[in-house]
Amino acid sequence: MKLNFGCGSKPLEGWVNFDLHPTAGDIPVYYLDLNEHLQGQLSDAFVPADEVLLSHVLEHIVAHRSVKVLRNIRNILVPGGILTVEVPNMAEVFEAWPTASYEERWEAIEQGGNRYPALRHYIWGQGQVPEGQLHFTGFDEEHLRHCLEEAKFTSIMKCEPRLGYSIRLKAQA
Numbered sequence: 001m002k003l004n005f006g007c008g009s010k011p012l013e014g015w016v017n018f019d020l021h022p023t024a025g026d027i028p029v030y031y032l033d034l035n036e037h038l039q040g041q042l043s044d045a046f047v048p049a050d051e052v053l054l055s056h057v058l059e060h061i062v063a064h065r066s067v068k069v070l071r072n073i074r075n076i077l078v079p080g081g082i083l084t085v086e087v088p089n090m091a092e093v094f095e096a097w098p099t100a101s102y103e104e105r106w107e108a109i110e111q112g113g114n115r116y117p118a119l120r121h122y123i124w125g126q127g128q129v130p131e132g133q134l135h136f137t138g139f140d141e142e143h144l145r146h147c148l149e150e151a152k153f154t155s156i157m158k159c160e161p162r163l164g165y166s167i168r169l170k171a172q173a
Contacts, residue, residue, distance in 0.1 A: 003049050003076075006034055006057035015053070034060060048078045055086045055162065058144075060125070063137035070151035077173035083153060088122035089167040090138040096165065122165050141167050 004015040011017035011027040018032035034057060052073050061069050073083055097105065097119055105119050117126070125135040139147075141158065144167055148156050153171035161168040 001046075001049050002051040002053070003046060004053045004055075005032065005073075006054060006060070008056075012053070035062075046076045049076045049081060050078055051082045051084070052077060053084050055084070056088070056166070058085055058147075059087050059135045059137055059139065060133075061136060066137060066147050067150045070147055070153065074151055074153060074173045079173060081173040082170055083148075083173065084159070084168065084170045085144065085148070086161055086163070086166050086168040087139045087144060088135070089140055089161075089165055090123070091140040092165045092167075093119055093122045119165070139167060141169070144169055 002012075002015045004012050004017045007015075007017040007019050007029060008021075009023050011023075011025065011029045013027055017027060017029045018034075019029050020031070020033055022029040022031050054073070058066060058069065070083070070085075077083065100119055103118070107118050123135065123138070126133040145156055148169065148171045153173060155170075155172040157170045159168045159170055
């Protein structure tokens with residue numbers, strides 16, 4: 001089983017997709033309050049998982065609970081199962097901030113015909129509406145690796161992030 005926690009409006013084919021705000025579409029998305037479920041014991045319904053994806057989710061969890069959430073995810077993975085985590089890379093965001101234009105900081109970024117969130121979104125999230133969009137913590141590669149190691153993940157590898165100003169790591173349970 002492949003679990004995508006916090007899929008937002010981008011559920012993945014072949015995965016069981018969950019979000020605080022499920023969207024209607026061709027691929028089902030199930031309701032899951034990440035703060036409630038990922039910090040406590042995860043249901044047996046999630047066991048065993050071969051792979052878990054947390055794409056831009058962990059930053060929505062209060063900082064001192066990050067390792068607990070990662071441990072809970074490790075506990076539902078089969079031995080050797082894979083966790084992929086992508087979060088905003090605060091090192092890149094803070095490096096870009098001083099030379100970024102007003103639009104890049106506060107509105108949006110246009111690159112190669114694509115529209116990317118403003119730098120402020122990587123720091124604070126998308127705002128208070130809808131609920132669950134605030135960022136409560138930040139990561140750089142070193143801190144994310146540390147949290148994964150504390151949660152007893154192994155074989156941690158850096159991967160190409162899906163979004164700019166992000167860090168993506170894969171780890172084994």
